[in-house]
Amino acid sequence: MEIMADKNEWGSNLSFILAMIGSAVGLGNIWRYPYVLYSNGGGAFYIPYIVAILLMGIPFLILEYGVGYNFKSSFPKAIRKIHSNWEYLGWLLPVAVFMIMIYYSAILGWDGIYMILSFTKGWGANPDTFFATTLLQSSDSMSGLAHFIPIIAVAMLIGWVIIWFISHRDLEEGLGKVSKVLVPALFIIMVIIVGFSLTLPGASIGLAELFNPDWSLLTHFEIWMAAFGQIVFSLSLGMSIAFTYASYTSDDADLITNTISIALANSLFENFAALGVFSILGYMSLQSGTAVADLVTQGTGLVFVVYPTVFNVLGQWAYVLGPLFFLTVYLAGLTSILSTIEPLSFSIQNKFGLTRSRTMTILVIVGAAMSMIYATAYGGELLGFVDTFINQIALLFGVILECIIFAWIFKAEKLIDFLNSRSKTIKVGKWWLVIVKYILPIFISIIWIGGLIDVINTGTMEQLNFTVVIALLLLISTGIFTIMPAKNPEWDDTEERV
Ligand code: PFF
Numbered sequence: 001m002e003i004m005a006d007k008n009e010w011g012s013n014l015s016f017i018l019a020m021i022g023s024a025v026g027l028g029n030i031w032r033y034p035y036v037l038y039s040n041g042g043g044a045f046y047i048p049y050i051v052a053i054l055l056m057g058i059p060f061l062i063l064e065y066g067v068g069y070n071f072k073s074s075f076p077k078a079i080r081k082i083h084s085n086w087e088y089l090g091w092l093l094p095v096a097v098f099m100i101m102i103y104y105s106a107i108l109g110w111d112g113i114y115m116i117l118s119f120t121k122g123w124g125a126n127p128d129t130f131f132a133t134t135l136l137q138s139s140d141s142m143s144g145l146a147h148f149i150p151i152i153a154v155a156m157l158i159g160w161v162i163i164w165f166i167s168h169r170d171l172e173e174g175l176g177k178v179s180k181v182l183v184p185a186l187f188i189i190m191v192i193i194v195g196f197s198l199t200l201p202g203a204s205i206g207l208a209e210l211f212n213p214d215w216s217l218l219t220h221f222e223i224w225m226a227a228f229g230q231i232v233f234s235l236s237l238g239m240s241i242a243f244t245y246a247s248y249t250s251d252d253a254d255l256i257t258n259t260i261s262i263a264l265a266n267s268l269f270e271n272f273a274a275l276g277v278f279s280i281l282g283y284m285s286l287q288s289g290t291a292v293a294d295l296v297t298q299g300t301g302l303v304f305v306v307y308p309t310v311f312n313v314l315g316q317w318a319y320v321l322g323p324l325f326f327l328t329v330y331l332a333g334l335t336s337i338l339s340t341i342e343p344l345s346f347s348i349q350n351k352f353g354l355t356r357s358r359t360m361t362i363l364v365i366v367g368a369a370m371s372m373i374y375a376t377a378y379g380g381e382l383l384g385f386v387d388t389f390i391n392q393i394a395l396l397f398g399v400i401l402e403c404i405i406f407a408w409i410f411k412a413e414k415l416i417d418f419l420n421s422r423s424k425t426i427k428v429g430k431w432w433l434v435i436v437k438y439i440l441p442i443f444i445s446i447i448w449i450g451g452l453i454d455v456i457n458t459g460t461m462e463q464l465n466f467t468v469v470i471a472l473l474l475l476i477s478t479g480i481f482t483i484m485p486a487k488n489p490e491w492d493d494t495e496e497r498v
Contacts, residue, residue, distance in 0.1 A: 007170045007356045008346060010248050015176035017258055018183045020245050021265045022335030025186065027107060028234045029270035030332055034210070034277040035298030036230050040223040043213030048227035056444075057231045057263050059435045060399065061242055062428060065255040066415035067406045068246030070498040074347040075240040076481070078247075081494040082410050089401060091481040093240040094343035096394045096474055100239070101340035102367055103386045105163075106374035107300070108333045109156035110135070111326055114304060118311065118322030127308035131300070137377045142462075144378030153375035160368040162334065167341055168360040171248055175338055186331045187269065193324055194272055196317070197279035206282020209292040210274060225447050233391060235266055236336070238398030240343040247346075251497070256423040277302070284310045300380075303329055341367070347481070353488035385466040388459070392451035393471075396444055403441040412436050418498045 010016040037045050071078035076090025113135065117123055123130040132138045137149055166174045197203060217223050232238060246255065278292070284306075285292045297306060307325060311318035345359045354362075374383055406412060412433055420427040455467065486492075 008248050008349075009171060009250060011172035011176050013249070013253055013258070015172060015179060016245060016249055016253065017261055019175055019179040019335075019339065020242065020258070020262050022179045022183045022186075023236045023241055023245075023339030024234060024262060024266040024336075025183070025269045026234075026236075026332050026336030027104070027329070028230070029266065030273045030277075030329055031299050031302045033230060033234065033270035034274035035296060035302070036226050037271075037274050038210050038278070038296055040226045041214045041217035042209075043211040044215045044218055045223060045227065047218060048224045049230070052224075052227040052231040053263055053267065055435060056228060056399075056440055057235050057237070058259055059428075059432055060237055060403070060440060061235060061259045061263065062256055062419065062432070063406050063412055063415075063436050064237070064240075064242040064402060065246040065259060066412070066419055066498075067410055068243035069249055069253065069255060070415065070418075070496050071494055072247050072497055073494050074247070074350040075243055075343055076347050077350045077491065077494050078243075079405065080492070081496075082405060086405070088478060088482045089405065091347065091478045092474070093238070093398050093401070094347045095478045095481065096390070096398065097239045097241060097340045098344045098363070098367065099386065099394075099470070099474060100390055101337055102371045103374065103383050103390075104333060104337045104340065105156050105159050105367065105371045106152070106379060106383055108159040108330065108337060109152055109375075110300070110304060111329045111333060112155045112158060113151065114308070115323060115326035115330060118308075118326050119319065121308070121311060121318065121322070123308045125312065127305050127312070130308075131304045132380075136380045138380045139377040140381050142378060144381070145373070145376050147377035148372075149375050149377065149379075152379070153372055156371055156375060157368060159334075159337075160364055160371070163337060163341065164360065164364040166338060167345070167364070168357045170356065175342075178338070179335060182331050182335050186328060186335065189324055189328050189331070190269065190272060190276070193321065193328060194276035194279070196321060197276045197283075200279055200283040202283040202286030203279035204282060205285055206278035206280070206292055207275065209282070210278040221450075225450060228444070228447055229391065229396070229451075232395050232399060234270060235263065236339060238395055238400075238402055239340075240398070240402075241339045243402075244343045244346050245339070252422070254422045254424055256419055256428065257425045260425060280307070280310050284313065287313050351481070351484075351486045351488060351491055382466070385463050386470055388455060388463070389467050389470050392455050393448075393467075394474075396448040396451065399444050400441055400448060403436055403444070407433070407436040407441075415498060 010019070037049075067078065071081065075094055076087050079090030080087045114123070136152070137147065138144075139147065166178050168174070236242065246253070281292050281295050284290070284295055295306060311322045314321065341360065341363055345356065345363055348354060348359045348363070349356055373379065416428055456464065459467065
């Protein structure tokens, strides 16, 4: 039954689940997961992957939901209640997610351009040169910052307008309703694309290559790191998104069952995407005589170079499959980017007493203006730096921080009775506490340090300098939000539901 929702409340549990799936299912599922699966032991990767879901994805999400539900307030407001001097930590994650939003908007813009191009295969005979040179006019020198590329700016601004159009409304009217349409649509289109890809000649070559298990890798620490890293990114963990979404729920949510549904839907989608990607690569391999191993790649290279190359040899079908594919990427990106504005927006509404609509308008304007740095010839290079910073440093740090604050300081024990009393499926108990209090923080800290060392060892001087600048920007803007005096008299009355 739909209830009359307040400005920041889901109209139904379905809206909550679908919005959360929308956040989880994104570029990470389409362009990252297939490659991660392939390059980390193929079929053998399922062991660390399932362990990562059971040991981290589900237990951690239950924790983030439980605490978010308990406070029914924004992340910094809750952290302040947990410990009055720690407000700074409360702003850190919402500001970091907003940084994700800004670079995600660039990729959305590029994809929008490709969606249009795909109707005519407008990338020409050389997708590689087209992407790097014609479209992005990539330059790895900082002087590229002075070279503005209007077409990318326009495509990105269209994305920002769509985001504003959805987000400035009341939660259920905007994000809730949109998720109910776009998330199912995304799954349906994906089924069509994958179904078609599986019928292509050569599909089985790609799939055999993908799943061919390399069991020897199971003893390598890197594949465990890759599995945990993938689950953190893919489920949008540790970024205060799940926390914020749970705080928007009404009083009767079954958070444990929701968590399981979301984790399942996310994995289903990414494994499905892997089938599609490798069927297409198998087809391409058969056509071109190039080994799958030489075709496979991830990220922008997969979506904007390999796929257009495949569409070039696919004949007439490409005019259907191409637009559908870029539409899928767009929808997946859009439903994820919509989640990245929520934590900071809710925090600002809480502290400064602004309305949802006004806060969203301000954030969209600021985000759009800042994102224009990616509409320069140096944008692609910069995006790579920010992406590494977010993936290797910020996200895992968020998981560790939340484990410490929620499981230890807030005390996860307090949630057990409440979570179990609502749960129609599994119950949490001692094992859950051991995971969120000990196993996760220790294990993720090891991975985090490994990632940090990796960035320091493999990064160029320029990358390291930029990483420091990005980190400083994050720390300073977090400080500004913390120092600014609150305007909302209720900033310090945070009630608890559990
Ligand atoms: N979960 C999204 C994906 O798989 O693409 C990406 C993402 C969105 C990560 C939001 C983190 C985040 F805060």
